[in-house]
Amino acid sequence: TYLLLEYCPYELSKIVDDEVAKTKIDQTHIKCIMHQLFTGLCYLHENFVLHRDLTVTNILFTEIGVLKITDFSNCRMATEEKMTPNVVSRWYRAPELLFGATNYTSAIDIWYYLLIYYVFHPNICCCMQM
DSSP states (O other): OOOOOOOOOEEHHHHHHOHHHHHHOOHHHHHHHHHHHHHHHHHHHHTTEEOOOOOGGGEEEOTTOOEEEOOOTTOEETTOSOOOSOOSOGGGOOHHHHTTOSSOOTHHHHHHHHHHHHHHOTTSOGGGOO
């Protein structure tokens, strides 16, 4: 049995880490990236799926710039009653997970979404620096 997936040569973490590439990303591109990511998250949440590990390493792009959310190894159905609070790196955990919540909502994915937005705007708020 084989599983064929679309080729995605670009990873958001590599783009963000590359200072030259980062300076070439203008606000229009950032809006496009964030819109595609939000659309993908909406699709997941409408189908009761929590990603729970949304990071810049889990976002890939096709050659024409179509965003793909990857790594669903930590995802869970939002209908599950009890879930583990120990998902993703401690530095990226949503506040409710830091306090040990085991019944949380799609809000944790929105937290990760905002952290990804912050990667493009590191000077927004000094209180957000980790």
